[in-house]
Amino acid sequence: MLGLRQPVTSEMVGNALNLVYGNDSMMFYNNNAHNVDQSGASFLSGSPPFLAYPQFHQKQFLTSNHYNLGYHNQPMSNVNHLQAHALHRPWMQQSTQQPHAAVTNQSSQGMQTCMKLQQVNATSDIEDNGRKYSDDDMSEDGMSGERTNKRQKKSAQMASGINGVTLPVSTASNLPSNAVRYGETRYAFPPFIVVLDRHPQVDKIKDELCLHFADKHNIKLEFEGIKTNYRQAMIFFVKNRESFICLFDAEKWPVTLGGLNFKKTLPRRLPPQFSLVLHDVSLSKNIDELLNEMQLAYPDIDNAFRINNKEKKPTKLVRIDIRSVKTLNDLVQARFMYIDYVRYRVSEYIAPVKVLLCSKCFGIGHFKRECKQDLPVCKVCGLAFQDLELHRGNGGCSGVSKCVRCQGSHASNDGRCPSIITYRAALTKTMLPVFKSNKQMNQLNQFNQNDNDFPKLGSSSNALNVWNQTAHNDNLNSLAQKVNSMEILIVKIADMQQQISEQQVLIQEQQQMILQQQSDQQKCVTFCNSEIMKINKKLAINEINVNFHQNYIFNLMEPMFLQFVELAKALQQKNIIKDNGVWDKIKQLSDHHTNLQDQYMICNEQRSKLLKTLSNDDQMLVQ
Secondary structure, eight states: OOOOOSOOOHHHHHHHHHHHHTTSSSOTTOTTSOOOOSSSOOOTTSOOTTOOOSTTOOEEEEOTTTOSEEEEOOOOOHHHHHHHHHHHOGGGGGGGGSOHHHHHHHHHHHHHHHHHHHHHTOOOEEEETTEEEEGGGBOTTSSBOOOOOGGGGOOSOOOOOTTOOOOOOSSGGGSOHHHHHHHHSSOSSOOEEEEESSOOOHHHHHHHHHHHHHHHHOOOOOEEEEEEOTTSEEEEEESSHHHHHHHHOGGGSOSOBTTBOEEEEOOSSOOGGGEEEEOSOOTTSOHHHHHHHHHHHOTTEEEEEEEEOTTSOEEEEEEEEESOHHHHHHHHHHOEEEETTEEEEEEEOOOOOOOOBOTTTOOBSSOGGGOOOSSOBOTTTOOBOSOHHHHHHTTOSOOOOOOTTTOOSSOTTOTTOHHHHHHHHHHHHHHTTHHHHHHHHHHHHHOOOOTTTSOOOOGGGGGGGOOOHHHHHHHHHHHHHHHHHHHHHHHHHHHHHHHHHHHHHHHHHHHHHHHHHHHHHHHHHHHHHHHHHHHHHHHHHHHHHHHHHHHHIIIIIHHHHHHHHHHHHHHHHTTSOOOHHHHHHHHHHHHHHHHHHHHHHHHHHHHHHHHHHHHHHHHHHHO
16 A cells, blocks of 8 residues: 655654653654654554555554554565564574575565464454444455354453453563463554444445445545444454545435445544644644644644643644545645744654553453453453443443553553553553664665775775864764754744734734724725715705795885785775775785895895805815
């Protein structure tokens, strides 16, 4: 599936050690933690390099160019295959110095021996949502197969009793073989569980699922293995990240499989293969705010949380989970990420080694089938009972958590148990000497010294190679001090840059507020000017109407009325109008006309004042 193109670096080993040890012997993720060879294989996840056994072709290994746990099932040459066995089996290191024919024979013998050892302990329990599945159900091709005899599955080394744990020392001989093999033969990705209405046809379901994703999403699914059980359940183990991230999206699944309804159980979160580590993140930085800022530039980032050290104190390392394989590769290749004008260094996340835990007695280092405990143990209260379901169902369990190993107030299967943490540290430390032998064998096979091409120097040239060791050490010490001071300055500069960026954000927010206020004021002024123009139009229309009525009254009606009054007076004087009542009415009309003229003059004066006031207001608004 994956090729080993680039070597494992010392930074990767230091990262994995710090995930286990915390701050015991080095800084977290220290690049100079260990001197590791450049062979390209790693035991940090509990796996030998490139062990391609027929029964267990899904072997874990670690590469710097893939930055996560992977699997390899490609054929290897005899020499490289022998080196891989010699790395994990000390009794095979002598064969690396023999001729090619002897190497081939011993390699095949070692392969047969290792295959037998792998076949002895090839089972484990997989538990998901209360359902348990056994690795015994899977044969060479990943399907259901015949189980081996349990009498052949007893291991020579087991963990101690229920209340104590024997921790391994830093030699591979004292490490339980089951614990090592458990880390070697695990699948890289968590499984996808599908429960159908009746017992499925594995090949048909697999082909239909692959065809659906190929037609609908243009993705080719690759499976490392498929298991079935008596509960009509199928467990899919994918081979690569592309297949996992496609199945991880619940919306991409078909409605039915093989004409059957089904219920699927997906992993709760992304595995470490989709995680990166962000370095030098200030402790004052809020993770939620950081996640929102990262998602603006990288929408595929799913989650982020700060990594704690051994003392459970927060560090400057932040783990981020990414849903896109392309985004992962781009960030690893770039090695940096820019967030809010701040550059952060990015490196691959390495998961700690897996610890084998018995599901019957919760001891460390052996499988359930090899447990010597007579009665199963409750993982909550830590007491042994014949029927755990009856113990839990009838209220027999006190519900008070108590670990069977350290007697602490937590469940016996809690991964944060001090005994598990100590065991994991010892397991990782035990696997470290492999790098030294790996480096020696690589140097032995990679270099072919030829004295003719590079002749030895004579005695006269030895004087040129004389070093003053004391002065050299002093120079190195002074250089180290300068480097440390430069690192301190770099950290201070990074903090200052972050503060400056925060100030810039505040300034930008204030500028936006000012611009918004100016925009609101401009809108208000525009609205007022529009209303004033409307009022002026109405006043102009009213003024035209007033002028019209004024001209109508003064130029037509008033002269006619005055002539009528004069005519009435003349008729009264000549006694033509003899009725005094008519004359009284004419006199009242004349008096009323006089009053109207007086009122009109008053209104005209008020109108002139109002127009003058409005004119002054218009000039002030224009100014």
